[in-house]
Amino acid sequence: MKGGITSGVVYPRAVTELARSFALKSVGGTSAGAIAAAAAAAAESARVRNLNAAGYDEVAALPEILSRKNRSGHTNLFTFFQPQSGTSRLFRVLSAALNAPSGVRGTIRVALAAGGEYWLAALLGVMPGALLGLIAWYSPLTALSVLSLITGVFLALLGATAAVVWKLFREFGREVPDNFFGLCSGMNGEVTPAKRDGSPTGNSDEPVALTIWLTAFLNRAAGLAGQQVPLTFGQLWNPLLPPGAEPAVTDIEVRLEMMTTCLTWGRPFRLPFRNDKDVRENRFYFRESEFRQLFPPNVVDWLCAHPRESRLADHWRKEGFVPMPEPWNLPVVVATRMSLSFPILLSTVPLYSYEPNMPAEDRERQRPRRCLFSDGGICSNFPMHFFDSPLPRWPTFGFNLVAKPDNMPAAEMEAGWMPANNNEGLSETWNDFGTRGGLRSVMGFVGAIVTTMQNWTDNSQARMPGYRDRIAHVPLKPHEGGLNLAMPEELIADLGDRGQKTGQKFVHRFATNNEPVMNWDNHRWIRLRSLLANVEGMVGALERTLAHQEAAAATAGQSYEDWIRSKPLREGTGYPLTTVAQRELALETIRQLRELAKTLADPVTSLEERAPRPRPELRPRPRI
Numbered sequence: 001m002k003g004g005i006t007s008g009v010v011y012p013r014a015v016t017e018l019a020r021s022f023a024l025k026s027v028g029g030t031s032a033g034a035i036a037a038a039a040a041a042a043a044e045s046a047r048v049r050n051l052n053a054a055g056y057d058e059v060a061a062l063p064e065i066l067s068r069k070n071r072s073g074h075t076n077l078f079t080f081f082q083p084q085s086g087t088s089r090l091f092r093v094l095s096a097a098l099n100a101p102s103g104v105r106g107t108i109r110v111a112l113a114a115g116g117e118y119w120l121a122a123l124l125g126v127m128p129g130a131l132l133g134l135i136a137w138y139s140p141l142t143a144l145s146v147l148s149l150i151t152g153v154f155l156a157l158l159g160a161t162a163a164v165v166w167k168l169f170r171e172f173g174r175e176v177p178d179n180f181f182g183l184c185s186g187m188n189g190e191v192t193p194a195k196r197d198g199s200p201t202g203n204s205d206e207p208v209a210l211t212i213w214l215t216a217f218l219n220r221a222a223g224l225a226g227q228q229v230p231l232t233f234g235q236l237w238n239p240l241l242p243p244g245a246e247p248a249v250t251d252i253e254v255r256l257e258m259m260t261t262c263l264t265w266g267r268p269f270r271l272p273f274r275n276d277k278d279v280r281e282n283r284f285y286f287r288e289s290e291f292r293q294l295f296p297p298n299v300v301d302w303l304c305a306h307p308r309e310s311r312l313a314d315h316w317r318k319e320g321f322v323p324m325p326e327p328w329n330l331p332v333v334v335a336t337r338m339s340l341s342f343p344i345l346l347s348t349v350p351l352y353s354y355e356p357n358m359p360a361e362d363r364e365r366q367r368p369r370r371c372l373f374s375d376g377g378i379c380s381n382f383p384m385h386f387f388d389s390p391l392p393r394w395p396t397f398g399f400n401l402v403a404k405p406d407n408m409p410a411a412e413m414e415a416g417w418m419p420a421n422n423n424e425g426l427s428e429t430w431n432d433f434g435t436r437g438g439l440r441s442v443m444g445f446v447g448a449i450v451t452t453m454q455n456w457t458d459n460s461q462a463r464m465p466g467y468r469d470r471i472a473h474v475p476l477k478p479h480e481g482g483l484n485l486a487m488p489e490e491l492i493a494d495l496g497d498r499g500q501k502t503g504q505k506f507v508h509r510f511a512t513n514n515e516p517v518m519n520w521d522n523h524r525w526i527r528l529r530s531l532l533a534n535v536e537g538m539v540g541a542l543e544r545t546l547a548h549q550e551a552a553a554a555t556a557g558q559s560y561e562d563w564i565r566s567k568p569l570r571e572g573t574g575y576p577l578t579t580v581a582q583r584e585l586a587l588e589t590i591r592q593l594r595e596l597a598k599t600l601a602d603p604v605t606s607l608e609e610r611a612p613r614p615r616p617e618l619r620p621r622p623r624i
Helices: 006-019 032-050 054-060 062-067 085-099 104-117 119-137 143-178 210-221 233-237 288-294 297-305 313-317 332-339 360-365 410-415 438-461 489-510 520-552 560-566 580-600
Strands: 026-029 182-184 255-262 267-271 285-287 321-323 344-346 349-353 369-375 398-403 471-476
Touching (some): 006 032, 032 233, 032 255, 104 119, 104 143, 210 332, 233 255, 255 332, 285 288, 288 297, 332 349, 471 489, 489 520
Parallel strands (some): 026 255
Antiparallel strands (some): 349 369
């Protein structure tokens, strides 16, 4: 499920619709999609444990819960984002800017909001111009006095604007870094009432911040309401085990994964952090005092009570650093919060680490260095590849949030769009940011650069055969989802219904016999044809390299096979083969791949002929 901040209200009813026809084995998402993925995984674990769908009732009710107004007069969705005391004025100005209409009216509304929040700075900025205008007002009426009056008014406006902007940026530069580079930490802060006249709002519920609400909600969806222990990944993997028990990784009931971005290292991470034979990344620590600013007490207490084993734990624990837990002991809310840290709006999550190749004695002398984790969508906003294998055992569905194209039919607007045949879904997405000219086009140009850097991989993958037929594109208008925190109740409900109808499309396509073309059998066939064509290309490239080296060995050098035989076992630093049996297996693998390449090199028949397009590319990439 793709990220999109408040656009995530599309997902709950889409997920519950899928759960009517499918058991959810693997769920993944980024940013707002991570919340929906965590909720779906929690509900599925409740179904595994209790053999009922009570958890999905909680998930299905989410749009109604989000749209409900609380005592502040705002919706629960809005008050999930509560600024801290130092960032409250900045947040109110941002809210005014996000909810302002376009054009002159919107500019005036934002200017008045900023002036109201920073009224003292505005007053001081107005004074020089106001003084000049006052002198001109009481002077005899001459051309000079009129000019002075006009100049005074202009200087007053300019001075107020400059003073407010200076104050705003000064406060931004001071308060936002202190709040882990966010306006809102996810914990309780200041809530601005929607009505200042004291009139009743019709609902007496107290507003609750995002992370506090999410912690309790995930427990309710998983059937653990009232328990102090937060829902952990281990309880998803095997819902029948008690909290803290290590489940067998070969028998996972519900797999939940999400993306986060380490800005300090400039790369994405998959959550929960892995520490197995393929990926060793769980070398992080957290600082208890910082996590108590970002997570509820029961979550931090659990983390402190379940650190992973570490040689440095005792040394660093004295300074307040605690090892992150093993993957099965990681609370789901911690991973979800790390994935949805939308830049500036929500604070980053700080962890600490060390250089992996540093000698142990040096690590003990050096303080751990801080690593800031932000929104997973910065690197991968639509991770459709999470659970793919070369050939699928069951369908994987993707929900892609897109801007509403021009002239989209009403039916597709209400229920999303999916390719109707194997030739659809190849069109590019157009972004005509420069058609109007002016400053708006310049801003659109900058935005297009950022969007392209973020989404080019996801956009390219969405056009691939075997991908495009299982992606539903949910269209959103400019005022729907995204940073529109103050969406009205009716719109939130409408987005929830839109998600439900999109989920019904997947059910119709993959869980019934009513779709003659774009069905599960068609999807498996496309994946098989694409895989076989790729194998032909891969082994062909391998054979060309091996044959070239073999020909060169006649005059100088060695063939790859002889080179492998010459390598000593269990020696050197270059990942040596360990046994004779392993070396023979390597040689036999190469021999059989060469035989396969010769078989596939038939000049008449090729598996690449009429294979699905565009062709996928097999290339090395680090596992995350």
